[in-house]
Amino acid sequence: MPRFLKEFFTRNGVGIGSLMLGLVLFWTIGLIILPQLSMLDFSFRPNLPPPEVGGPKDVYTLENYKYLIFGPEGGGQAFNAVDLKVFFRTLVAAVCVTVFNLILCYPIAYYLAQSKGNHIRIFALMLIIPYWINEILRAFALRIIFGETGVLNTLLVGSGVFDTPFDFIRNDIALYAGLGYAYILLMIFPIYNVIESLDRNQIEAARDMGASWPMIHRRVVIPYAKPGISSGCTMVFMLSAGALAAPQILGGPSSLWFTQLITNHFTNNSDWPQGAAYAVVLLVTCILLVLAIMRLFKVIWEISANEELLLHAAEPLVLPGDLLRLSPGATGDHVGHCLQLPGLPADDALGMPDL
Amino acid sequence: MSAGVGVDLENLWIRFGDFVAVRDANVNINGGDFFSFLGPSGCGKTTILRAVSGFLEPSDGRVLIGGNNMKGIGPNKRPTALIFQNLALFPLMKIWENITFSMEIRGASAKERRKRADELLDMIALPGQGDKLPSELSGGQRQRVAIARALCAEPDVLLLDEPLSALDLKLRQHMRTELREIQQRVGITFIYITHDQGEALTMSDNIAVMKAGVIDQIADGKTIYNDPSTAFAASFVGENNVFRGKVKRVMGNEALIETNRSGDLVARISSANQGRMKEGEDAMMFIRPEAFTLAPEGASGDHFVTAKVNHEEFEGNAFNIFMEGEGGKELKVSIPNLGQSFEDHTGQNITLEYETNNAVCVPAGELAAE
Structure with missing residues (x-):
């Protein structure tokens, strides 16, 4: 049993725990997921008169x-x-x-x-x-x-x-x-x-x-x-x-x-x-x-x-320490977006030294 | 030192409906001063700060910054920056964006802002932390970021609303020194709100002691501590033992007080009250715990106090003796620990001696709540 389930049962007791879990599962599976799946199934079938349902014409x-x-x-x-x-x-x-x-x-x-x-x-x-x-x-x-x-x-x-x-x-x-x-x-x-x-x-x-x-x-x-x-x-x-x-x-x-x-x-x-x-x-x-x-x-x-920082990222000469400080493996908005700029070789654009 | 911009409050009244939050405050704060408003919570000190920052319009009277009347000028147009009690850093902005928000408002470019942020981060000893979020910093670091953010706006006056109260004791004591250093470095006027007398005493050039909307005393820390002008100031700032009684005789700068429990005692009349204490009037006398020394048993006179010891404690740097005092309050005595032997006095009567210069008397008045 996964840990969160175990915790859930220890906190609520097995009786009430299973009741709550059962109701939630009934609600999500029985009342939402299954009917939607049934709709999905319907949508791929031809509209047949009742006698022919399940017959040879009933194909996806x-x-x-x-x-x-x-x-x-x-x-x-x-x-x-x-x-x-x-x-x-x-x-x-x-x-x-x-x-x-x-x-x-x-x-x-x-x-x-x-x-x-x-x-x-x-x-x-x-x-x-x-x-x-x-x-x-x-x-x-x-x-x-x-x-x-x-x-x-x-x-x-x-x-x-x-x-x-x-x-x-x-x-x-x-x-x-x-x-x-x-x-x-x-x-x-x-x-x-x-x-x-x-x-x-x-x-x-x-x-x-x-x-x-x-x-x-x-x-x-x-x-x-x-x-x-x-x-x-x-x-x-x-x-x-x-x-x-x-x-x-x-x-x-x-x-x-x-x-x-x-x-x-x-x-x-x-x-x-x-x-x-x-x-x-x-x-x-x-x-x-x-x-x-x-x-x-x-x-x-x-x-x-x-955005302004992005613009500066495109001018290698004006880069002060602020962008140089980023290490090659750094992640985050600036780095992420800078590196994603199309057409710019990332390291050159950032003027990064070899670290 | 007075290069900075001063702040003056003239006959300032602030009312909320029937409630008077600030009553006729008159304060002159010199430019470049570290000025504290000290008082218990609810005494109106934050209200004064909000009036200076522009979030509140005074009901009466004037707020002047650098000699200019601030009436009708909104908080965004005043040369003040406010540091909030909870700091109010923007949680979704990075540290450097937080610090340079005021520059962003003025339309500075990201490059310029970044450069200034790095300078300020160096100043507050957090270099290279600009890309973090406030939630990634510790309490003391956030504190420093809030200061940097306020300083970045290059205000003439920095207003601080109990900014250290959320920190733990050690950090708080450390930040006191740091705040004072920063203030001396930037040389602008700091107005500091606190209920912690230790903070006010250690950092301030001048302190205003406030009680229920009224300013009791404005003076430097030493004066407030040694020469309080009211019973409230005497009892609020530092530990103090109170003796109630009546003025029996005035002798120049000193008065003989007929105390309720301890006989006739002599005390210095505080400077603000000299010439104003009349024989027969109710008076209060204050002696600090550390101003007492143990006297030979049986000594008596107008600077000796005898009482029964309730209990004692050893605090490391001092022995504290708690004796029967007035109105259920104990008389506290601190004897510095200089390695002398110290016997237990519990249950016995002991006699204490003080120098009359270390006892101060003021007209009877309201005491600070414990």
């Missing part, structure tokens, strides 16, 4: 994935333009919603985390209360606000800003607002949690040294809040890419969400394998996108801290 095939890319066989088009367009539009829209939410929520989270007093609790409660209401009802509430004869249009037309009602729904404004609104808490709280643990003295120290507020955020708060920002963004992106209720209720007639295509395959078309293939593609793409963006941002952040 890529047909469902081909359908997403190339459309129905013998169709007039080279690509399944309709579905692919929906797919990419969904991803782009989810990224937009995430960015919009981040811009909106970072100041709120910062304010909540850095101010003290009872009003913060009331503020937080006011953010949470709307979430006692069902997601679908919330979406309908927004529909009432954004509808053609809705609250907003009545106000805008009544006050003379617009002559005719503005179609917030057809222009997807209602959809973005709904998606943004649906997940603000998932953006605010991870960022809030991190910033709350930021020592206020660090902000004051930066201020004392003459830093402006943008500088303090760029160099002190945001680097510290990065874990919270990335987990907030991940959740909002994943959930808005996979949202169903808001697009269904708030989306315009011409703006299908990819999840709506998936549901359609499962319900209206009774084509589970096709729906499963679409779902798998969405899931895998989202995961890859999140990993790629996280990686990208980490690198960008590190480079921005050291």
Whole structure:
């Protein structure tokens, strides 16, 4: 038995330990991994009527994935333009919603985390209360606000800003607002949690040294809040890419969400394998996108801290002791990035002596 | 020595709602001085520091730095640098980036910053540590990095808020010497906040003793220790034995105090109170533990104290005798260990003698809490 398991059982006792472990395993394996594997399996099978399942025609095939890319066989088009367009539009829209939410929520989270007093609790409660209401009802509430004869249009037309009602729904404004609104808490709280643990003295120290507020955020708060920002963004992106209720209720007639295509395959078309293939593609793409963006941002952040040093690394003559001190085997940001500069023989660029 | 920039507080009041944190403080700090505010926690010394650094606007009165009124000037525009109690190093920046953050703000190039960081790292005896993170350094090293970071901004006044309190005793004592050396090398004004009288006495040119928002005494360390102006200053700075009583007679610079327990004793009137102590008024008399010597048994007079010994202890450099004192507080006597024989006195009455010059009396007042 691995040591951590042994410790786990000594701490909790065999009875409660196995119960807890069993429940966790049931949850992860039984309720998450196995159903997903089953979906994966579905996605590689043809859609057969029940009697033929398990028969000679039930073989693994890529047909469902081909359908997403190339459309129905013998169709007039080279690509399944309709579905692919929906797919990419969904991803782009989810990224937009995430960015919009981040811009909106970072100041709120910062304010909540850095101010003290009872009003913060009331503020937080006011953010949470709307979430006692069902997601679908919330979406309908927004529909009432954004509808053609809705609250907003009545106000805008009544006050003379617009002559005719503005179609917030057809222009997807209602959809973005709904998606943004649906997940603000998932953006605010991870960022809030991190910033709350930021020592206020660090902000004051930066201020004392003459830093402006943008500088303090760029160099002190945001680097510290990065874990919270990335987990907030991940959740909002994943959930808005996979949202169903808001697009269904708030989306315009011409703006299908990819999840709506998936549901359609499962319900209206009774084509589970096709729906499963679409779902798998969405899931895998989202995961890859999140990993790629996280990686990208980490690198960008590190480079921005050291970019000037990088420039100097390219001029061997102006290198003072600071870079010479690095030993050939040294690792770390400076060295790593310096050596990774394409086209520069590492040792020459750094002007390293033979050690 | 007074090349640096001075700091003046004029009739400074700071209130938080009904609470008065600082009451009418008047302080002149000479340029290039190492000046300490010494007082128990909650006495308003950190509040004063925040007013000097600009994080707090005074409710009344003025803060002048180099003769300029600082009203309305934010902390980022004042020629001060603050070292926080917990240092507040940026955990995600390397040491060299931490140290040169103020230069980064001013837009200095990385090369310039790196060069300056290396100079400062040499100065604080941490050469070659620039690429580490704060978490990779020890407490004392982080302390020095915080000082370097503050000095890098080339402030006229360095403000230090109990920066040594997180260190262990040995390191703290070592850092005292080091801080004083750094201050003398850079020659700028240091304003130091502490509740540790040892720190204040060893490092400072001048000390302000504070109690509950009020400055009791401003003087150099020797004066505060030997010639306190209030009962609080006498009891807060160093160990002291208090004798309560009434002034029986004033004789020039000395007064005869009719003490509650030890008969009539004579003491020097502290300089600040000369001419101000009247016969019949409540007074307090202070004698340091080390100011007593053992007297022949039965000796009596106005500079002899007799009391019963409760217990004794041997501290290495001294024998400590604890005797019955006033109000449940013991009278402590320290006899330096010069290799003499020392018999146990527990339970016996012994008589102590002091030189009147070593006893000081002030008007009765509030004592520092133990």
